[in-house]
Amino acid sequence: MIFEHEIPSGSKLYFGQSAKVKREIEFVSAEMLENFGFEEIVTPLFSYHQHEAFEDKKPLVRLNDEENHEVTLRADSTADVVRIVTKRLGRSTESKKWFYIQPTVSFPTKEQYQIGGEIINGSFEEAVRTTTTLLSEIGSKPVMQIANIRIPHLLNEKYGVSLEVLKSMHVEQIMAIDLSWIDQLARLHSVDDLNDLSVFPSDIQDELEKIKEATEKVEYDNMVISPLFYAKMRYYDSLTFRMFENNALLATGGIYTIDGVEAAGFALYTDECVINKMNNEDSVYE
Numbered sequence: 299m300i301f302e303h304e305i306p307s308g309s310k311l312y313f314g315q316s317a318k319v320k321r322e323i324e325f326v327s328a329e330m331l332e333n334f335g336f337e338e339i340v341t342p343l344f345s346y347h348q349h350e351a352f353e354d355k356k357p358l359v360r361l362n363d364e365e366n367h368e369v370t371l372r373a374d375s376t377a378d379v380v381r382i383v384t385k386r387l388g389r390s391t392e393s394k395k396w397f398y399i400q401p402t403v404s405f406p407t408k409e410q411y412q413i414g415g416e417i418i419n420g421s422f423e424e425a426v427r428t429t430t431t432l433l434s435e436i437g438s439k440p441v442m443q444i445a446n447i448r449i450p451h452l453l454n455e456k457y458g459v460s461l462e463v464l465k466s467m468h469v470e471q472i473m474a475i476d477l478s479w480i481d482q483l484a485r486l487h488s489v490d491d492l493n494d495l496s497v498f499p500s501d502i503q504d505e506l507e508k509i510k511e512a513t514e515k516v517e518y519d520n521m522v523i524s525p526l527f528y529a530k531m532r533y534y535d536s537l538t539f540r541m542f543e544n545n546a547l548l549a550t551g552g553i554y555t556i557d558g559v560e561a562a563g564f565a566l567y568t569d570e571c572v573i574n575k576m577n578n579e580d581s582v583y584e
Contacts, residue, residue, distance in 0.1 A: 348371075459472070
């Protein structure tokens, strides 16, 4: 029996203080992003092309339009923003920087509010700096984890390492792989660990150097690296970052290519930011 006051598992309800904090975070973020030269976009909740962004199609909530074409509810904003800006808006706008404040929906009943931005032909450093500035403005300075998706792809394509093992991050299985340097690669964690890369083959070295260069350009004092991290979104093809505080994932981003368009982007997970901010405020008064 479902009571009339119940809401589906995974859906969101904000009221009182939490609704106020959510509104403040969104308001501050919108003002800052406009000051940074971003224009706002709100994409349709329905999409024909969401499946192209996901390796695993299970999270997609599927429907059909009036002509029986399959559509899905918005499970990711990045791909639709890039396609709409470059293909539908086209010559009607010259803006290369866009932000959105909207939820995503995934199967079976999961809602996730996000504040995100996409920068056409943008750099990894700009995406990171924008994200850290927004998080700082709402009172958070989380750990930044930098990765390079090209490394897992190289391990799979050239060295025969299963992507399933990398996706699951079973460290013991990874270290058991018959490669003399895989143990050292799995143990890379701090920025200082990148000072000597001579043990690795040249193709892996090249991709680790990109991580090292990114850490130097970003100039953030709370960074770790994760060379084996594998992002599940298809469009990421190089440097990515994730931001954590108290084991909560507050933001992600990176550089990517969609339909031949190179861009950089980020997303703040508003729900986690609200919880984190409320917990931090409570701890001040304890």
